[in-house]
Amino acid sequence: MINRRKFFRCRIKGFKEATLILPAEQDRVYKVTLRNISGNGLSFVSREKFMISEFLTYTFKFNLEDEDFELKGCIVRKNGEEDRYTKYGVKLVPLSVKEESKLISVINRYQTKQYRDDLFSKD
Secondary structure, three states: OOOOOOOOOEEEEEEEEEEEEEHHHOOEEEEEEEEEEOOOEEEEEEOOOOOOOOOOEEEEEEEEOOEEEEEEEEEEEEEEEEOOEEEEEEEEOOOOHHHHHHHHHHHHHHHHHHHHHHHHHOO
16 A cells, blocks of 8 residues: 555544634634644544535644644545544645644654553553
């Protein structure tokens, strides 16, 4: 299997809540749950229904490893409902080099911490 992704996806454990803002509709705010994240995309689940469109940009606010993020992206994929929740895939708007480095650094720190916790919890 060939990996065509530019960045590795990091699975988010548990229920990491994020705020999704739709600026086009008077800043409508929704709470969603992150499933995974990479340097150029993320995935979340929600009971709300969102439109798939590369022309509709959402803002995602969340905290990971004590770092606050406010990323913009478009929903490009929607997977079937599981127990009333729908999974969505988001392509992030290209980040500056500084923002991308910060995001990747925090993702790596988060993943390292999760791996270490998994490694030592099996004893």
